Amino acid sequence: MGDDASVRVAVRIRPLLCREVAEGSQTCVSVTPGKPQIRMGSDQTFTFDYVFDMDSSQEIVYETAVAQLIEKSFQGFNVTVLAYGQTGSGKTYTMGTGFEDESPYDLPGIITRAIRSIFDQANAKKEGVRFEFDCQFLELYNEEIVDLLAKKDAFASLIMK
Template identity: 50%
Template sequence: MSDEESSVRVAVRIRPQLSKEVLDMCRMCTTVTPGEPQVTLGADKSFTYDYVFDTDVDQLSIYESCAKSLVNGSLEGYNATVFAYGQTGSGKTYTMGTGFDVDVNSELVGIVPRAINDLFEGIRRITDEAVENSQPPPQFRISAQFLELYNEEIIDLFESAREYTKGKSVIRIHEDANRSIYLTGVRSEKVSSPEEALQWLKQGSLARTTASTRMNSQSSRSHAIFTLTIRQQRVVSEQVCPIALTI
């Protein structure tokens, strides 16, 4: 990301109508300005964002426009966060690719699985380049955390038994001397491959709190935070650089 670019960028994705909405004769109320990141609501209310994606934009384009550079940046030492926001039924789970209750083909894979695959591919590329240049390859250690925020309580989705939910949560939020936020009482799992990371993501996703709403029969009733912490150590300097990729 260049110095001229904002550290926070906002993208709007417009989902197509659902079958039920078509049957109910609902109509689209948004219009995307061709060639511009602008969407018009109704007849006269226009809004401009960093990116605007119409209903026909595919999953790969969304990922490459919004998230791919963040994954590459995390391998260069930058923290990154991808945050999906929207009302229930707006397509957050589909866009992020965390709906593991169904199998999807490769074209429909969302941001999170693509980011995980690119992360490990980037690690392999960096390691291979070091070997080709006769340099000691850096050592990478990847760990994952998966949290759920529900009813003002933090729940660890990696704790299968989840005994602590019967009482007060043992997870605590702290701030260090550098004003960085960190958690204690959270389970971290080491992952060494994209398959392993995706398996933990799937396990945590299926443990999330869901309930039926008028707009979504299996609505997630919480916020979920999946974090991959990347520790890169170069043998020459013995310097460890911890970086977080949060989704």
């Protein structure tokens, strides 16, 4: 997809959790070699802008699919990273907001890497420039929007209508 695309879709096949490995679970999705495509079963294939298999590191996912968005934001573009999928599909893992005990994959995810990059770039460009940051960290679950940055005693929750 060209650089002028306004929406890009990345799919990540998360590694199995330690619990899943212990239970004998197996991955039901495979990546088509050399293509941004996944195969489900023996006959269904789906193509995306980016596809990351189980061996893709947090760093590779961030550098490939997100890092250029941070630079675009400094050029005046609004950018959004949306993690979408069913419960247990790996959104929290990829975004880097939850960790499994003793997992070898407890590495910074998209959020931590993006915040570091934003402040690194702001510090490098701070001469004569004023930066203002606006950040939202929302969860949509069962048609309820929860502000994950709200203080515990002022927990904000909005019901979608």
